[in-house]
Amino acid sequence: MTTQKNSLSIALFSVLFGLIIGAVIMLVFGYNPIAGYMALLGSAFGSMQDVGGVLTQMTPLILTALGFTVAQTAGFFNIGLSGQALAGWVGAIWYSLSFPNMPAYLMIPSALIIGAGLGALAGAIPGWLRAQFGASEVIVTIMMNYILLFLGNNILQNTMSKGIKESAETTKQVGANASLQMKWLTDLTQGSSISAGIFISLMMIVVVWFIMTKTTLGFEIRAVGLNPDAAKYAGMSAKRNAVVAMAISGGLAGLAGTIEGLGNYLNFFTQNGSPSIGFDGMAVALLGGGSYLGILGAAVILSVLKIGGLGMPMSSGVPFELVDIVTASIIFFVGASYLIKLMQARIKAMDEKAAQTTKAKKQVAIGSANDSNQKDGE
Amino acid sequence: MSLMAMLALIISSTLVYSAPLIFTSIGGTFSERSGVVNVGLEGIMGIGAFASVVFNLTFADTLGAATPWLGLLAGAVVGLLFSLLHAVATVTLRADHIISGTVINLMAPALGVFLIKVLYGKGQTAPIAQDFGYTSVPGLSKIPFLGQLFFEKTSGPAWLAIFVAVISWYIIFKTKFGLRLRSVGENPQAADTLGLSVARLRYSGVMISGLLGGVGGAVVAQSISLNYSASTIVGQGFMAMAAMIFGRWNPIGALFASLFFGLSQSLAVVGAQLPGLNNIPSIWLQIAPYVFTIIVLVFFFGKTRAPKADGVNYIKAA
Structure with missing residues (x-):
């Protein structure tokens, strides 16, 4: 309880310090920090469309942050969330475009399972390599981010059939049978790209909290993370739990990527770098201090910054990148x-x-x- | 294409792509030998690339052909200053090394593009006027056969990098400073007991990685990308980290690993021009460095052991 209270005050101080650094930078370069932050708030909450944008931004970040937290609980540092998300994204889009006539009640659950499954596989590999051979999961996941990035682009450019592609660099949009967007949500938020994904994310907070704190599996993962030797002595398999924890972690990231694909973008296109939802989700988890409610709060804060930042250049002239500097500073203070x-x-x-x-x-x-x-x- | 021309093309493009990896992976070696894990190499390269391009655009008219070399210096200085962030966080403020390195990676492109927008009003710079291009090493290029392959129309920074690798090997394994640096990376408590300043040595390790990483970024910017944008450095820093591990935390090992990764990168680019290689899909060459790193980590783990106290914060008893 005290640690939770402590990490809440650390998070709040960090956000405050991060915003102060952003203000100082704005002052140094001749911008008005008050105008800058007002513009930020204005474009994050100015209209229902902006609110929809914030919720769309939060959706994958909650899932990748949950993934990071599960891995961390088991004593793993999963830097591969972006690659795992990408695997889910490519897989779900490819699958749903390949079966354009499947009814939605079959398509959507199966696409979500395939996307999450690919992410889980991409997460289980580094988990197994560390459990079996002692290979550092930090390095393996970093390397796999690039392998998955190049493979994903290559599948899009060379493997997918011409029929499901718009151009060499972009797939067609998924049909209504696979889209997670809902008409009433889109209308409510004046055409933002919000989708049912936000409900999946919120639900997963509860599901992951339940698994990690109320089930034997969660108990074992926590025990292995706290003290692998003691867990082994108590008859738990450190190896099995390592793989399972990393698979859950990767599965959540894969789900995040799937929802980006089927809910937000509705297609896949050539990526210049690993999707940012991986590292941003890590930031959310670190700011959230490992608590499940903290993740929700941190996802709101960082998404407001990101969406609000988009409006800063228009109304106050401050370049968008300022919010990334603020985010990085916040994580610096958390760290x-x-x-x-x-x-x-x-x-x-x-x-x-x-x-x-x-x-x-x-x-x-x-x-x-x-x-x-x-x-x-x- | 004649065999000679083919070999010359492969060798020169390998050197061009290896040079930044050599500098940066050796930088990483210094940092990790002192016990500070540096996943922030990517960010340090980015800020070095940024600094060198701004320097190059500003001074190309007055400095002429010397500009890119002085641009390396600019990258080195700014990289060093930027790496202080990592040093302060990990050594003084006891932050987790991976978190701090990630902050460096998040901060660098944000800061770089922010400043570019402030300076030039757009998200990427104009192309630089003076780049490294290809140089011939005077004297050595006159050697028959070998001179033509290795020293004519070759990458200047790559030969500098090879020289730095040899010097770094000497510093790490043959000097007092190197011994001390390694000792705080292996057993900081013992080093402290013997009167060494763990903090000062770790600061120097991280700062050398900032200096060399900044140079690495400057080489990318001034010999490959020729401008600065958010996508100038995408993955080279992580590849350098892979080269450092592949090279078993030894500058000469890092040199050869970087040359190997550079070869694989350059084949992915020029492979289409080469008979025989143009049948291999470039995807295999693109992912090869990363796959090999994982294989090395998994199968040679006993031999690729990191410094013992790598990533472990040293908290001095009060």
């Missing part, structure tokens, strides 16, 4: 939380010292009063 803890300790110490001196003064005053009383008594 270097020792700084904030140190400051908190210092403030507390100063408070205590101040309290002690006033107490001491009081005692001195009481003491001298007693003295004078005694003197009077004599």
